[in-house]
Amino acid sequence: MSARAVFRCLVEAGPATRPQIGQTLGLSRPTMSAATAELERLGYIEVVGAVQGALGRKAAQYRVGPGAGHVIAVDAGSTHVRVRVATLDRQLLHSRVHRLSSSHFLMNEEISAAVADEVNAAIHECRADRGPLRAIGIALPTRVVGPDQDHSATRQDILFSHFTPPDGVDIVLENNVNCAAVAERHHGVAKGRETFAYVQIGLKIGMGLILSGQLLRGHNGAAGEIGHLTFPFAPGLVPEPGEVERYMGTEALMGRVRADWPADGGPVPQDAADLVARAEAGEPAASAHIARHADDIGALVAACVAVVDPGLVVLGGGLGAAKPLPERVEAVARRLSYPVEVVSTGLGVDATALGIEKLAVDRALVGLLGEAA
Amino acid sequence: MSARAVFRCLVEAGPATRPQIGQTLGLSRPTMSAATAELERLGYIEVVGAVQGALGRKAAQYRVGPGAGHVIAVDAGSTHVRVRVATLDRQLLHSRVHRLSSSHFLMNEEISAAVADEVNAAIHECRADRGPLRAIGIALPTRVVGPDQDHSATRQDILFSHFTPPDGVDIVLENNVNCAAVAERHHGVAKGRETFAYVQIGLKIGMGLILSGQLLRGHNGAAGEIGHLTFPFAPGLVPEPGEVERYMGTEALMGRVRADWPADGGPVPQDAADLVARAEAGEPAASAHIARHADDIGALVAACVAVVDPGLVVLGGGLGAAKPLPERVEAVARRLSYPVEVVSTGLGVDATALGIEKLAVDRALVGLLGEAA
DNA sequence: GCATATTGTCAGGCAGACGAACAAAAGACC
DNA sequence: GGTCTTTTGTTCGTCTGCCTGACAATATGC
Structure with a gap:
């Protein structure tokens, strides 16, 4: 029934008049009238006002109603x-x-x-x-x-x-x-994108994959668990499960920062946010650590690109919004694999x-x- | 039109009678008659005989015709x-x-x-x-x-x-x-499977991903190009693009075999097929190299499992059908990541x-x- | 007040499918 | 052989969902 399509349209595109919805869905006026009458009878939609075009009769505007x-x-x-x-x-x-x-x-x-x-x-x-x-x-x-x-x-x-x-x-x-x-697909920087990857860089590290418009969950619900990526992955080294998480998480990062902080670099950063702030303020030691971390993440992103070729990678999480990260990650990933665009999330904690x-x-x-x- | 569905059914399931097709598609007898008449008129299908059930009138059997x-x-x-x-x-x-x-x-x-x-x-x-x-x-x-x-x-x-x-x-x-x-999805060991990965191990190394029933091509047509996986991937090492291919291909494998062949191991294997045959025959040196290669591939498969969690990995290509490979690859991959089933292809060169x-x-x-x- | 443009409703019709009834063909049973 | 039952196939009426076209109901602008 076309009423379903009309309701979906109102849910997704917000309040609209019958002619507008009919236009986007390719439905005739009589069909629109029948659909809205049915939905209104069910209480799913309600008339919210009347919209005046340049000329002619006012059109009733509908929106999702309380009954929905x-x-x-x-x-x-x-x-x-x-x-x-x-x-x-x-x-x-x-x-x-x-x-x-x-x-x-x-x-x-x-x-x-x-x-x-x-x-x-x-x-x-x-x-x-x-x-x-x-x-x-x-x-x-x-x-x-x-x-x-x-x-x-x-x-x-x-x-x-x-x-x-x-x-x-x-x-x-x-x-x-x-x-x-x-959220990135519907409200964020990946809006309208059919295929992309979201990489969360924070306490833990993880990835969400949207492929052909749908979320990839995987056979065990474990798709995107890149914290479990094989690591180290080099001839002669014995890989251990979950090492990427232990190496790329903020705790490991801050551990390296504390162990490696120069005597003339001022006070040791308290946490990752502090490190990012001081890197963005131009402190060399902080910048060097962020750059090094970006290179590691770039290698990780390159691995994901080689497997699924998402075309776009959105960085999020505690460190994902850090200023210098995306460019550096993108540079490393492109050198190692196929073209990929790397951007930071615009959505905050929500x-x-x-x-x-x-x-x-x-x-x-x-x-x-x-x-x- | 239901004629489309009927034609698809005949294409996919082979010759069938109208009652059989109607059963599987949930269509009534009048609709089936109209659909087959239309398709026959177009020359897309033809009557191929009559099938006698346990009782009652014979049913005409249709199949895809020359006009298709x-x-x-x-x-x-x-x-x-x-x-x-x-x-x-x-x-x-x-x-x-x-x-x-x-x-x-x-x-x-x-x-x-x-x-x-x-x-x-x-x-x-x-x-x-x-x-x-x-x-x-x-x-x-x-x-x-x-x-x-x-x-x-x-x-x-x-x-x-x-x-x-x-x-x-x-x-x-x-x-x-x-x-x-x-091919694995429609004719091979992954028949009926909605989500799985096919890994080709031969001269080159590559992967094909079927996710939710559809082939993943990726934004640049490069999905599954795991020859480009980041490698080496370990702290302090500088990764180079395309190194997995150079390390995991049969040429690199045979290079390591030749460099490392024991004096008492008999003649050095001529090629990968020879190596596999002698490993399956129980020669220790050959078995050791195949086992080592399986471990490397297991680490690679673990990486793919961590990214897309396919649940099933089918091994193919020149080395994919080698006897001891799947079990060993599965063991390594399971240790490093989530549960995954690893099997060899049953389809040959076709x-x-x-x-x-x-x-x-x-x-x-x-x-x-x-x-x- | 009237022409024009737009919205909304009403009537009719068409496509695609279904159910019921009926005709046709085959085996089962006497 | 005749009849009954079962299955196939067709014909007919109908129903649903939608469209087109005509008409009524506003709105603007001269």
Whole structure:
């Protein structure tokens, strides 16, 4: 039915009149009238006003209505839990940031409890305000596997020991790096791009792959786990699993910085943010370390480029926005492999939350409109 | 129109009766009659007999008819040019192997001339035999880029200086490793698999990726070019482009074998096939080299697994079918990364030709049935 | 007030598919 | 052999989803 297409159009492109939607979808006026009448009857859309063109009769403007419901998006990060409640057309209804008592590498009891609390608070906050709750999306700092896959060795089950989802509400779990990649595609520098890679450089290192417009999860939900890349990878050396993570994470970087800081370089940088700031301020020692790190990341990106040839790599995470990084990474990667464009993310700390929000909205639409695409 | 679906069904599943097709496609008898009548009128299908069930009236059996036409598939390999002419439902009409005078690393004048000669010969051979020629597929040992991409630094244009395709015939170019991957999916050990990687280990090393059922080509047509993987990849070493290829190819392997062959190991193996045969026969020196090579490949496969998590890796190429390889590669890859199954190809030297044939048939179907999927 | 342009609705029609009924062909059973 | 049952194939009416064309309902500008 064309009503589905009309609703999708309103969700994605925002308020519009019947002639506008008919134009973009290639539908006739009678069909548009029937579709909007049906959607309005269901409460999924509502008239929001009338728009006057240059000439002629005013056109009624429609938008997603309260009956379409809303979603809750949660970014369960290592230092903060961020919650967003939004309508299907992404009007923010509620948002909260919960600071964790300490920084966590993995999904654990404290994060799970915080997520459960925040979701329950959000549910009560927005009750009956903008229609039914359709989906809850949670971005996790762990590998996420589907219901038919092997759950051993994952930590996503910890969450559900703290949290019972309401009946009839879809739950969407996704890895946080994958979520950031989705956000880059819909709101960030990769907008409209069909194929690209998002590389997160922070405490841990990870990658999210969007190929031909769809997120690559992989057979075990482990696609993009480049922290597990073979390393060292050279004749005569015995590789160890997970060494890239241990070598490229900010802790290892700061360890090298502390061990290698020149006596005349001033105080040793306290953390990665400090290092980046002083490199951007022009301090030679800090710049040298950032440059060296960029070269390492460039080699890593080159490996990913050789495997999937994404054409564009977006750098994110704590170090991803550092000024001199993209150019240097791009230079190294291009020397080692095929042409690739490397840019920094423009989305801030909200990237992951925006991405899981988009995924939750997509799931809600599937539930609302049936299986059809 | 349902006629498209019926024709696709006959192309993919072979001869069938109307009730059978209606069953699989969920179409009613009247619809099936209309569809087959339309297709028969166009000459795309024909009645091939009548099938008697356990009881009741005989059912007419249909199959793809002469009017549907045929395709030419060419594997432009490094030592041979293989040609297959087949109907859309993959009945082999003609096949030829043209041995090249020497082994070539890249697309060059001799290969191009041989391809042009063989295609022209095949065109005249099958003229008016099984309807019009719909598409010509050519598997190339080079990176293949689309018409909208950057053609500099590719060698696919050499071909067209030797060869003018007939009017109205679609030309499909694809990298030979990607073709082998497609063949594994449709005829080989990865049959029915939606996501897997094919790794070719021979003179050169390369990978073809099938993700969610579709071939990943990448932004520059360079996806799977793991010969360009960053190498060496370890702290303090300066990586050089293309070193994996130079290290993992059979020439480098045999160089190490010759340099390192024990005095009491008998005559030095002449080539890779000899090395494999003697390893399978139990000779310790040969086994040790194959094992070492398997470990290297295992590290390489682990890198690919970390990036795309294919779940299944099919080994092919000159060394891919070597007996002890898959288990050893799997063991190394699993230790370094996520669970992955590693198996050897069951298709022989025809893998690439079968793959490009499938791609040519797909293109012919698009041309025949319109843009619809 | 009237011409013109645009939106919105109504009626009719067309394409594609389905279900029900009926005709045709084959084996099963007496 | 005759009849019954089962399956195939066709004819007919219908239904859904959409379009085209005509008409009514606004809006602007002279």
